[in-house]
Amino acid sequence: MEIQGLVEAIKSNHQKSEQLDIDDNWSENSSAVFDYCENHLIKMESLPAYVTLDNPGQRIPEFGILNNGRPIEDILDIVKEDIVTPGLNPASGGHLGYIPGGGIPVSALGDYIAAVSNKYSGVFYGSPGAVRTENFLIRWMCDVMGYPKTAFGNLCSGGSIANLSAIICARDAHNATGANAEKSVIYLSEQSHHCVMKGLNMAGLGVAHVRRLKMDDEHKICADSFKKQVEQDKAIGLRPFLLVASAGTTDIGIIDPLDELADICEVHDLWFHVDAAYGGFFILLDELKNRFKGIERSDSIVLDPHKGLFLPYGLGTVLVKDKTHMQNAFRFEANYMQDANEFMDETSPAAVSPELTKHFRGMRMWLPLQLHGLAPFKHCLKEKVLLTRYFYERIKEEGFEVGNYPELSVMTYRFVPEYGDVNAFNEALMNYVKDDGTVFVSSTKLNGQYMLRLAVLSFRTHLSTINTLIDKLVEGKNHLLKQA
Ligand SMILES: Cc1ncc(COP(=O)(O)O)c(C=O)c1O
Structure with a gap:
């Protein structure tokens, strides 16, 4: 094509793609979206905390993608009816299952700034301000957890990836790769979150020995039996190298005896990792600080702002006491990055994590703070x-059996009827609450027993929400007893 022909084609394509930037419809579209969101927040x-529909989201595939787009009203109708309405409403204060958080609205404004500016927060050279913002947040969390200046971390998508990153640092720091992996021993509790096992597999440690440690009556790791197990493993020529403890388990919210475990890890030169994805931010409360004693002695910590700081999903953190372990595990070099490498005033997220290009997720935390x-x-x-x-x-008081006194904000309970299958009764009770939908609870199994869980961490959960749950449980229990 001759130059003139090229110019004409460029102009024609430019004209037809111009609507991708702000155009005459921008203000109408953005107002419609903001109005919809504001209305959602007001209502x-x-x-309900849970909505059961026959065929949820069924219009989404047939809606498809058109060549020339469609009006915002049609799109928002699908968003509302098919995307946002069905299933769990994690922004609701009535979300009392799994681990909620709620998603404070100002965080969405942070995401908006991050997306509109599209700051390249992977590399300091590209966006010194964004990287300094994220590094500041990381250092603040290191301070909160009692880590020294040598510590660093990374803001990632959530607790699972944060745990994976910590496992990779531990693996490399202890040379638990290749032939060593098969002789390596990793210690977990029955209460460890399942993402830890996933992380071990992804890190190539599926071949290692995984010891599920004995727990005490409160479902905390029994330090004595951990010590004995490590000694036994060493005696038979294995390579113990990693302990994963919890500061706030998902099931029942307990904190393992961190200080005692740190002693053992120190003596036996084990990497001490604490999964505090759910519970970590409770350390901000002076009256609970002491329960976390020993966390500052760990080698790595996972802390999820999308749980304990009530941010919308999409922000987890890994902290590592010695930054060099992160740099060793995630180092990179590439010819096309040579300009960026010269700007080393601050550590770039890309140098301490698997990601290169990343969402500027620090803004969703920095703005609300x-x-x-x-x-x-x-x-x-x-x-x-x-x-x-x-x-x-x-x-x-209502006659339910309760588990451990809550250490943080998760606990278990169940109703034990005089006759019949207790597990089946509680499963039916959970479904009764779920079908009603006003509030949402989840369940677990402890020592083979079906237990209902309460997890209070949505910033929108208040006294009235808990009273509603109690009313629903009592109503459901009476209904099921009558049916029996
Ligand atoms: C203790 C703990 N660790 C890890 C995770 C996994 O975090 P995420 O769901 O953000 O990947 C959770 C999730 O609830 C958790 O409670």
Whole structure:
């Protein structure tokens, strides 16, 4: 094609693709989206925590993708009816299952700034401000956890990837690769989150020995039996190298005896990893700080702002006490990155994580912390702890059996009817609450028993929510007893 022909073709394509930038429809489209979101937020309190539909999201595939787009009203209709409505409403205060968080709205504004500016937050050279913002948040979390200046970390998508990153650092620091992997021993508790096993497999440690440690009556790792197991493993020529403990288990919210475990790891030169994805931010409460004693002695910690800081899903953190382990595990060099390597004022996220191009996810955390300050976050965490204790007392009064006294904001309970299958009764009770949909709870198995769980961590969960749950449970229990 001659130059003139090329120019004409370029102009024609430019004209037809111009709508990808802000155009005459921008203000109408953005207003429609903001109006929809604002309306959703205003109605949040009246929305159910769980919606059961016959064929949820069925219009999505047939909606397809058109060559020339479609009006925002049609799209928002699908968003509302088929995407946002069905299933769990994790933004609702009535979400009391799994590990909620709620998703504070200001965080969405942070995401908006990050997406509009599209700052390249993987490399300092590309975006010094974005990288300094994320590194500042990482150093703040290191301080909160009592880590020294040698520590560093990474903001990633969630707790699973954060745990994987810590496992990779531990593996490489202890040379648990190749032939060593098969002789390596990793210690977990029955209460470890399943993403730890996934992470071990992904890190090539599926071939290693995994010891599920004995637990005490409170489902905490029994330090004595851990010590004995390590000694036995060493005596038979194995290579113990990693302990994964929890500061806030998913099932029941307990904290392992971190200080005692740290002693053993020190003596036996084990990498001590603490999964504090759910519970870590409770350390911000002076009255709970002592329960985390020993976490500062760990080699790595996972901490999820999308749980304990109530951010929307998409932000987990790995902290590693000695930054060089992250740099060794995730180092990279490429010819096309040679300009970037000269700018080393700050460590780039890409140098300490598997990601290169990444969402500027620090903004979704930095903006709320700047705008609100820390105090409301602490009060919110305190409120969740108190609500869990309140539920514990009230549900016991209603004749339910309760598990451990809540250490943080997760606990288990069940109803034991005089006759019949207890597990089946509680499963039916959970389904009763789920079908009603006002609030949402989840269940687990402890010592082979079906247990209902309460997990209070949505910033929108308040006293009225817990009272509603109690009412629903009592109503459901009475209904099932009548049916029996
Ligand atoms: C203790 C703990 N670790 C890890 C995870 C996994 O985190 P994510 O779901 O963010 O990947 C969870 C999730 O609930 C958790 O509770």
